[in-house]
Amino acid sequence: MRKNIILCGVGGQGTILASRLIATAAMAGNIPIKTAETIGMAQRGGSVFSHLRLGEEANSPLIAKGETDLIIAFEPGEAVRQLPFLKKGGTVVVSRRAVMPVSAMIGKSSYDPEQMIDYLREHTEHLIIVDADRAAQELGSSKTLNVVLLGAAVRSKELGLSEEDLKKAVKERVPERFLDLNMRSLAWSRDNGEE
Amino acid sequence: MHKEFLMGNEAIALGALAAGVNLVSGYPGTPSTEVLETIAKRNPGNVYVEWSINEKAGMEVAAGAAYTGARALVTMKQVGLNVAADPLMSLEYIGVKGGMVVLVADDPGPISSQTEQDTRTFGMFSKVPVFDPSSVAEAYEMIQEAFDFSARYKTPVFFRATTRVDHGYEDVEVKDPGEYYVNKAEGFVKDPSRWVIFPRLSVKNHALIEKRNAELKDVLSEYPRNQIVPENGCGNAPCRRGIATQGVSFMYTLDSLRGRNVRVMRVATPFPFPEKLALEFLKDLDEVLCIEELDPVIERALVFVCGKYGLQVKIRGKMTGDMPLSGENSMEIVDSAITAFTGSEGERPYTMPDELPAPPALPVRPPVLCAGCPHRASFYAVKMAMKGQKTIYCGDIGCYTLGNAAPLDMCDTCLCMGAGIGIAQGVGHIEPDTKCFAFVGDSTFFASGITETINAFYNQADMTLIVLDNSTTAMTGHQPHPGTGRTVMGQIVEKVSIEKVLRAIGLKVVETVDPLDYECSVETIRRAAAEPGVKAVIFRSPCIAISKPKGHSHVDSDKCIACGKCIRELGCPALVKAADGKKAAIDPSLCTGCTLCEQICPVKAISGGEKNDTAKGGCHA
Numbered sequence: 001m002r003k004n005i006i007l008c009g010v011g012g013q014g015t016i017l018a019s020r021l022i023a024t025a026a027m028a029g030n031i032p033i034k035t036a037e038t039i040g041m042a043q044r045g046g047s048v049f050s051h052l053r054l055g056e057e058a059n060s061p062l063i064a065k066g067e068t069d070l071i072i073a074f075e076p077g078e079a080v081r082q083l084p085f086l087k088k089g090g091t092v093v094v095s096r097r098a099v100m101p102v103s104a105m106i107g108k109s110s111y112d113p114e115q116m117i118d119y120l121r122e123h124t125e126h127l128i129i130v131d132a133d134r135a136a137q138e139l140g141s142s143k144t145l146n147v148v149l150l151g152a153a154v155r156s157k158e159l160g161l162s163e164e165d166l167k168k169a170v171k172e173r174v175p176e177r178f179l180d181l182n183m184r185s186l187a188w189s190r191d192n193g194e195e
Numbered sequence: 196m197h198k199e200f201l202m203g204n205e206a207i208a209l210g211a212l213a214a215g216v217n218l219v220s221g222y223p224g225t226p227s228t229e230v231l232e233t234i235a236k237r238n239p240g241n242v243y244v245e246w247s248i249n250e251k252a253g254m255e256v257a258a259g260a261a262y263t264g265a266r267a268l269v270t271m272k273q274v275g276l277n278v279a280a281d282p283l284m285s286l287e288y289i290g291v292k293g294g295m296v297v298l299v300a301d302d303p304g305p306i307s308s309q310t311e312q313d314t315r316t317f318g319m320f321s322k323v324p325v326f327d328p329s330s331v332a333e334a335y336e337m338i339q340e341a342f343d344f345s346a347r348y349k350t351p352v353f354f355r356a357t358t359r360v361d362h363g364y365e366d367v368e369v370k371d372p373g374e375y376y377v378n379k380a381e382g383f384v385k386d387p388s389r390w391v392i393f394p395r396l397s398v399k400n401h402a403l404i405e406k407r408n409a410e411l412k413d414v415l416s417e418y419p420r421n422q423i424v425p426e427n428g429c430g431n432a433p434c435r436r437g438i439a440t441q442g443v444s445f446m447y448t449l450d451s452l453r454g455r456n457v458r459v460m461r462v463a464t465p466f467p468f469p470e471k472l473a474l475e476f477l478k479d480l481d482e483v484l485c486i487e488e489l490d491p492v493i494e495r496a497l498v499f500v501c502g503k504y505g506l507q508v509k510i511r512g513k514m515t516g517d518m519p520l521s522g523e524n525s526m527e528i529v530d531s532a533i534t535a536f537t538g539s540e541g542e543r544p545y546t547m548p549d550e551l552p553a554p555p556a557l558p559v560r561p562p563v564l565c566a567g568c569p570h571r572a573s574f575y576a577v578k579m580a581m582k583g584q585k586t587i588y589c590g591d592i593g594c595y596t597l598g599n600a601a602p603l604d605m606c607d608t609c610l611c612m613g614a615g616i617g618i619a620q621g622v623g624h625i626e627p628d629t630k631c632f633a634f635v636g637d638s639t640f641f642a643s644g645i646t647e648t649i650n651a652f653y654n655q656a657d658m659t660l661i662v663l664d665n666s667t668t669a670m671t672g673h674q675p676h677p678g679t680g681r682t683v684m685g686q687i688v689e690k691v692s693i694e695k696v697l698r699a700i701g702l703k704v705v706e707t708v709d710p711l712d713y714e715c716s717v718e719t720i721r722r723a724a725a726e727p728g729v730k731a732v733i734f735r736s737p738c739i740a741i742s743k744p745k746g747h748s749h750v751d752s753d754k755c756i757a758c759g760k761c762i763r764e765l766g767c768p769a770l771v772k773a774a775d776g777k778k779a780a781i782d783p784s785l786c787t788g789c790t791l792c793e794q795i796c797p798v799k800a801i802s803g804g805e806k807n808d809t810a811k812g813g814c815h816a
């Protein structure tokens with residue numbers, strides 16, 4: 001087995017926990033895994049990414065451009081930023097909800113998230129858009145976006161792990177009192193994925 | 196043995212525990228911090244662990260332990276080594292009795308550092324042997340070997356990893372606590388001819404160190420991690436091209452070879468350089484490409500070996516323009532360098548995707564102060580208080596460096612930890628008509644601000660010192676420091692009072708105020724800045740990551756007049772435009788209810804927040 005996965009988003013969105021969940025599931029299945037994470041200053045609202053490499057063959061923790069099977073993007077602009085890493089025919093799972101940077105709020109830069117979604121539509125063969133706002137409303141929390149996206153990713157079959165594996169990982173990593181919310185989050189996109 | 200999914204720094208920590216480390220000291224700094232934190236967390240109970248107030252103190256504490264025969268580890272980031280350079284340079288002459296590993300995390304990129312300095316070069320300068328791991332799993336083993344090596348040769352050794360190893364994760368086979376080596380310290384044995392550095396001892400030991408390091412070149416040629424990768428075949432003939440590499444670049448190289456015919460040497464101990472192994476590697480080669488990050492350490496060493504032995508091998512790398520001189524390596528950089536070097540593309544496991552057209556303008560995301568960060572309020576108050584006056588705002592290192600960004604724009608200089616105070620003083624001596632401010636965080640104040648403040652006070656400077664006391668070392672992940680009254684071992688201890696320190700130095704004006712009390716803050720700054728000499732204002736309010744929000748603010752859209760002042764002047768990530776694109780709104784998932792925006796809204800349209808009350812003193816005390 002060989003899978004290269006990129007998680008990307010904005011510092012504080014929970015990409016690292018998502019990366020840990022995938023790793024926990026992979027470990028349970030005895031699949032070797034290597035990751036590279038953004039830890040440090042960028043966690044204060046900067047662009048962050050995790051590279052995950054599953055399987056025997058990987059030496060480097062970083063993925064080369066054009067060799068990523070699956071991009072899980074917590075934010076449309078960040079998906080576009082990582083798109084050069086996607087392989088031909090690769091899959092992108094993206095949250096529709098944009099995080100506006102402060103620089104755009106105060107008029108020092110511009111950012112149009114709808115353009116990002118259009119660009120993704122045009123240049124990705126397999127695109128799954130998750131309506132994060134609706135998910136948050138229906139789940140009663142915006143804090144489990146990472147698990148909602150993982151649910152969509154696992155059902156795309158590109159994660160290389162089963163939904164059962166991932167459920168076990170969530171049970172192992174998530175505190176008891178948040179378990180129900182996380183289980184509902186994992187299942188949410190089953191009936192609500194857009195494309 | 197059992198398997199764990201570990202961050203590189205966690206693996207290093209568990210490796211140090213397995214090697215029987217007795218004492219661990221250090222000062223936080225990305226990407227090194229998690230090593231000491233993990234040791235504290237996984238401490239089997241018999242390891243002394245401390246966050247020292249800076250790297251120099253940490254180095255000295257570790258040296259003392261190693262003098263007794265203990266195994267000691269001191270951790271820091273690369274610029275921290277500059278602070279600890281003085282004790283280390285002398286310590287190499289004295290040596291140690293137990294084992295002592297100096298863990299330094301280098302940061303190619305740099306991703307979160309001021310410089311791209313290379314600790315391998317520092318190894319050569321200080322004559323301290325250097326270990327340079329390539330992966331998380333290897334780091335676990337190598338730190339144990341580094342301890343054994345240090346104990347055998349009675350010298351401190353560098354264990355230098357870079358961000359991709361420190362902050363990478365991997366599944367690693369690790370020992371159970373019952374399998375850890377147990378090191379018993381014999382105790383300090385008095386012997387002035389050994390432990391007291393004098394010129395006579397220095398010259399004697401200098402000669403011995405040089406002799407030892409020359410011998411170590413041969414010893415390290417046999418170290419299995421200095422290796423020539425079994426050749427994957429250059430036909431039946433021997434290879435004519437070679438790649439010499441190190442660190443994570445070794446991994447990038449392995450993944451980029453893809454059947455391209457080269458001989459690969461990996462250097463795990465760049466100093467002392469494994470010369471014999473290099474000779475074996477260079478045999479019959481015409482050309483070598485050096486793939487390394489930061490300084491051209493291997494490249495220089497190979498040029499030296501070729502010169503010394505009269506070899507006709509062309510050594511390529513940074514100095515020949517074949518590799519970038521600065522910045523981090525990536526798979527792409529390594530791959531295209533190998534393509535240029537071998538003239539072959541190799542076999543790709545993936546068909547390359549079509550070239551993408553340029554995307555629409557991507558969001559620009561420099562890191563920003565968190566929503567509710569008390570530093571924002573402090574900067575805003577000083578900015579408003581000093582409006583219209585000639586000022587300089589000398590910043591320093593910490594989350595508060597982010598005060599440089601628009602719209603605050605409150606950081607005119609930033610150099611290295613503690614430097615802002617000296618710089619403000621220096622500017623003031625030349626430009627007496629400028630109101631000079633130095634902003635320093637609480638952890639930075641303890642690390643390197645106290646001596647600078649004494650210097651400014653004694654030398655009759657005219658400046659305002661602003662201590663941004665958020666009761667933690669935030670930037671590096673919220674470590675305790677002497678002002679917090681906690682230690683990393685979990686003890687509750689007496690706090691060191693910043694006010695008392697400043698008064699003891701002799702400062703007459705030392706005011707403490709809650710920066711989230713806007714009016715009071717502005718008033719206090721105006722008053723203090725008008726006084727002569729060195730005066731201090733301590734802004735005290737906890738970092739949002741260590742305090743619980745008590746509610747969040749919301750905008751009454753009927754009252755909001757869409758003037759945009761809150762968004763434009765504060766730059767808080769929780770302040771966004773409402774659906775109409777004009778009025779203000781607040782993202783409840785980010786807002787901490789700090790109330791700063793409530794206080795500056797000209798029509799009082801924002802309400803509902805409740806700030807933390809921790810400052811003792813100020814206008815209402």
Ligand SMILES: Cc1ncc(C[n+]2csc(CCOP(=O)(O)OP(=O)(O)O)c2C)c(N)n1
Pocket residue numbers: 222223224225272274275276278592593594595612635636637638639640663665667668669670671
């Ligand atoms: C010599 C040196 N050691 C360590 C660091 C890493 N470092 C960056 S900021 C910081 C401390 C910041 O703490 P504080 O001054 O309390 O400011 P805060 O981040 O809490 O705002 C440290 C230790 C460094 N840059 N230089």
Ligand code: SF4
Pocket residue numbers: 044563564565567568569570594595665669670738739740
């Ligand atoms: S972590 Fe704390 S100190 Fe740093 S920006 Fe956020 S609130 Fe401010």
